[in-house]
Structure formats: C-alpha cells, structure tokens
Amino acid sequence: MIEWADENNRQHDMQMALFTAYFSDARDVSDPDMLADIAAQAGFDRSQAQAVLADGRYGANVRAMQQFWAGHGITGVPAMVFQQKHLMTGAQGVEAYATLLRSLASEPAKV
Numbered sequence: 535m536i537e538w539a540d541e542n543n544r545q546h547d548m549q550m551a552l553f554t555a556y557f558s559d560a561r562d563v564s565d566p567d568m569l570a571d572i573a574a575q576a577g578f579d580r581s582q583a584q585a586v587l588a589d590g591r592y593g594a595n596v597r598a599m600q601q602f603w604a605g606h607g608i609t610g611v612p613a614m615v616f617q618q619k620h621l622m623t624g625a626q627g628v629e630a631y632a633t634l635l636r637s638l639a640s641e642p643a644k645v
Contacts, residue, residue: 535569535583537592544578551576 539548555561555572562568566587573583586592603613606621613623616638622630 535573535586537595538583538586539573539578544576547576548573548578 535552536545536548539545551572552563555568556563561572563572566584569587570580570583574580606615608615608621608623610623612625613621615621616634620634620638622634
C-alpha cells in the first residue's frame with residue numbers, strides 16, 4: 535500500500551494512516567478489506583486499493599527491498615543509515631546520536 539501511495543507522492547499519508555490504524559485503533563492491517571478501508575479513509579480510491587492488494591503488483595519490489603536491507607544488517611526498527619555506511623539500530627539515546635554525528639562531521643569530505 536505504501537509503495538502504491540508513493541506513486542502519487544502520498545507515501546507519508548499512507549504510512550500515517552496505517553500507523554494510526556494499527557497502533558491507535560488496534561485494527562487488523564493484515565486483512566485486505568481493512569487495508570482497503572484504511573486507504574479509503576486516507577483519501578485513496580478504495581477499489582484501486584483492492585486491486586493493488588489483489589494483484590500483488592508491488593510484492594516483488596517490497597520483498598527485494600526487504601532482502602536488500604536485511605542483507606545490510608537491518609533486522610528491526612528503528613534503524614538509521616548515515617552516509618550509506620553507518621548503521622544505528624534500536625532506540626538510542628541522544629548521546630549515541632551525538633557521538634555518531636560528531637564522528638561523521640570530523641571525517642574528511644569526499645570529492
């Protein structure tokens with residue numbers, strides 16, 4: 535659903551709708567009908583959402599992204615990648631981020 539929404543530059547809208555549905559409303563986001571309802575409530579066309587879910591057109595791309603990130607050490611969230619080479623996983627405190635950012639700032643600039 536998020537990949538589909540991204541085609542219309544509305545990825546954030548879908549992410550927030552799914553986040554609210556799952557964490558705030560305790561809705562079953564594994565149910566295709568529920569996902570179509572959530573999409574409709576976020577302003578998407580419900581029948582198009584149903585078609586996206588039914589044909590699985592984004593499945594291969596999503597699985598490829600999952601494999602890519604898992605292959606780079608990301609196995610859970612939160613996970614942040616800095617400069618495409620520094621991975622920080624888990625909920626870290628302010629000092630951990632400050633230390634990493636200071637370290638990155640002191641690295642010589644790449645030309």
